[in-house]
Structure formats: structure tokens, C-alpha cells
Amino acid sequence: MKAVKAAVWDLPTRLFHWALVALIGFSWWAAKNDQLEWHMWSGFAILTVLLFRLLWGIFGSSTARFSNFVRGPAAVLGYLRDAKGWRTVGHTPLGALSVVALLGLLGLQIATGLVNSDDDGLVEGPLAPLLGETASDAAHDLHDVLFDGLLIVIGIHVAAIVFYRLVLGKKLLGPMISGRAALDPGTEPMRPGRGWVALLCLVAALAFTRWIVAGAPPLGT
Structure with a gap:
């Protein structure tokens, strides 16, 4: 039977993906050009979209939920033995490792x-006053090192997309734009999440980021 086009990625997941691509690129540009204020605000935007993705990974569509694609070592090894035999929609077990690594590094970077x-002490993060000068200086150095690690993970991610296209014959980039992909007969398509849930996740992410920008004041004050 012929493969049919079906939903794979929902709109919130796709918007997160491309917003993250743009924001990481802008953050890199701002840092390289000493636009530290812009770099900081771009970081706040990344914090917001990351928090949204974490919430959407719990309450969102089937392919966005971590419980549906983060798998154990046995599933990863099985996929490595027979990548072409994988018939589940969404992230593969190997792709899930890339997602977890990327989100984890982003969290540490933020x-x-x-x-x-x-x-120079002219620009500091909103939570820097909660730490001593020594710890803030150490965070500054670690922030630079982690970005190099983030670039490596991004490079691996891009290389994997090319590998899937040229070796396995699977198109990963197009579906992340259109949200649809050709699925083998019998493959269950994405179960979409609810729009109002996505909105609540966004509001919660914005509220938490606003709290952080204010210096994380004690709640109730």
C-alpha cells in the first residue's frame, strides 16, 4: 500500500523549533558584537520558549509528549540495529536522545x-545578586564553555538530518515546516493537543520568566 500524508508535528512544536533556531542565532550574534543587553533579552526569550516546550512535553500532542518518545537503552539499541524498521510517528529513540541533550544544555546555558x-560588571543576570562574585564569575566562564557544547550538539543534529535524508531516505526538515509527512500504512498519526492548553502553557512560561526577570522575589511579597 502507498504511504499517505498525515499530521506529525503540531503548530506549537513547530513554532518552538523555529523560534529556538532564530533566538540561538540572534543570541550568538549579539554576544559576538558586544550587544549584551540584546543578548540578555534574547536569553529571556529562550527561557520562555524552553519552559513552554517542557510544559507542552507534558500536556501537548502525542508526538510532543516526552512520555511518548523518550525511551530506554533497549529501544535505542534496537533502533540502531534496524533503523528502517521503525514505524512509530514522531521522534525516533536516537532522535529523542538529541532532543534531551539539546534541552538539557539549553537549560544549563540559561x-x-x-x-x-x-x-566589567556592567551587565549581569537577574539572579546574579543571589550569588557571590566568585560564583558569578565561574558562571560566566561556564556559560561560554556550555555554548561551545551546544554548538556541537546542534551540529550533530544537523548532520543527523542530512544522514536521514541521504542514507535512510527520510525527510525530516519538510515535516517540521508543514507538520505533515508520508507515513507507512497502519502507522498511527499524531494525536493533536488542545489550543487552549497550549495558550495556558505559554502564559505560565511568560509568568515564570517575568518572575525571574524581576530577580525571583519571594512569592507573596
Whole structure:
């Protein structure tokens, strides 16, 4: 039977993906050109979309939920033995490792940025006052190192997309734009999440980011 086009990625997941691509690129540009204020605000935007993705990974569509694609070592090894035999829609077990690594590194990158103080002390993260000068300086150095690690993970991610296209014959880029892909007969398509849930996740992410920008004041004050 012929493969049929079906939904694979929902709109919130796709918007997160491309917003993250743009924001990481802009953050890199801002840092390289000493636009530290813009770099900081871009970091706040990344924090917001990351928090949204974490919430959407719990309450969102079937292919966005971590419980549906983060798998154990046995599934990863099985996929490595027979990649072409994988018939589940969404992230593969190997792709899930890339997603977890990327989100984890982003979380660490943002955390070090929030407590970071630059060499001149002119620009500092909103949580830097909660730490001593020594810890903030260490966070500054770690922030730079983690970005190099992030670039490596992004490079591996891009290389995997090319590998899937040229070796396995699977198109990964197009579906992340259109949301649809050709699925083998019998493959269950994505079960979409609810729009109002996505909106609530976004509001919660914005509220938490606003709290962080304010210096994480004690709740109720």
C-alpha cells in the first residue's frame, strides 16, 4: 500500500523549533558584537520558549509528549540495529536522545546566564545578586564553555538530518515546516493537543520568566 500524508508535528512544536533556531542565532550574534543587553533579552526569550516546550512535553500532542518518545537503552539499541524498521510517528529513540541533550544544555546555558556577571560588571543576570562574585564569575566562564557544547550538539543534529535524508531516505526538515509527512500504512498519526492548553502553557512560561526577570522575589511579597 502507498504511504499517505498525515499530521506529525503540531503548530506549537513547530513554532518552538523555529523560534529556538532564530533566538540561538540572534543570541550568538549579539554576544559576538558586544550587544549584551540584546543578548540578555534574547536569553529571556529562550527561557520562555524552553519552559513552554517542557510544559507542552507534558500536556501537548502525542508526538510532543516526552512520555511518548523518550525511551530506554533497549529501544535505542534496537533502533540502531534496524533503523528502517521503525514505524512509530514522531521522534525516533536516537532522535529523542538529541532532543534531551539539546534541552538539557539549553537549560544549563540559561541557568548560568541568569547568574552570570560579565567581566566589567556592567551587565549581569537577574539572579546574579543571589550569588557571590566568585560564583558569578565561574558562571560566566561556564556559560561560554556550555555554548561551545551546544554548538556541537546542534551540529550533530544537523548532520543527523542530512544522514536521514541521504542514507535512510527520510525527510525530516519538510515535516517540521508543514507538520505533515508520508507515513507507512497502519502507522498511527499524531494525536493533536488542545489550543487552549497550549495558550495556558505559554502564559505560565511568560509568568515564570517575568518572575525571574524581576530577580525571583519571594512569592507573596
